[in-house]
Amino acid sequence: MSVKYSVVMRKNPSKISEPGKYYALAQAYGEMDFDAICTDVDSRCTVTKADVSAVIESVLVSMKAGLANGQVVRLGNFGSFQVGVNGKGAESEKEYTSSLIKGTRIAFRPGKLLTNMQKTLSYTQVAKLPVKTSAVVPGA
Structure with a gap:
């Protein structure tokens, strides 16, 4: 492969003056x-x-139901999935409400099957793919 x-x-965005x-x-x-x-x-x-x-x-x-119930969904050697939340902070634990949660993400953690596959990869350099540009339609 x-x-x-x-x-x-x-x-480097924090050192923009450097090459x-x-x-x-x-x-x-x-x-x-x-x-x-x-x-x-x-x-x-x-x-x-x-x-x-x-x-x-x-x-x-089944995965959708398990994730919606807060379960970690493990698919053997393939890996696991878990819901995480994103939101704003509060000054104290008592002030925190679910209204501060702004969204979720699904975290995937690869299992042995994929981590072992990564160890066997080889690499081939190719030319850069062309940058996609949007076509300008005259008169639009």
Whole structure:
């Protein structure tokens, strides 16, 4: 497995007058969508693509319910998911109310399967991807 990367210059925002340094930036090439995952799993086992799809969809429903109930959802060696909250602070514990919570995030912690995969990756430098620009429509 090879992770493709390009090299980009970045400035330190706290030391803007200093010259920038060059860093690797991972480049994604394509994507593997839900349908492709189901097809891939189907090709390596005895269940059908429809069965794979149904099981994954059911797992997602269970995950949603578990996370909404404040549970950590562990998927074996794949990893775990947990809801975290973002909000404003209060001067004291007594003054803190749920109205200060402004949003949530879902934290993912990779398990052994993914952390071990990371240890085996190789890296290939590629050209920088072109910067996307929005097309200007005349008269718009």
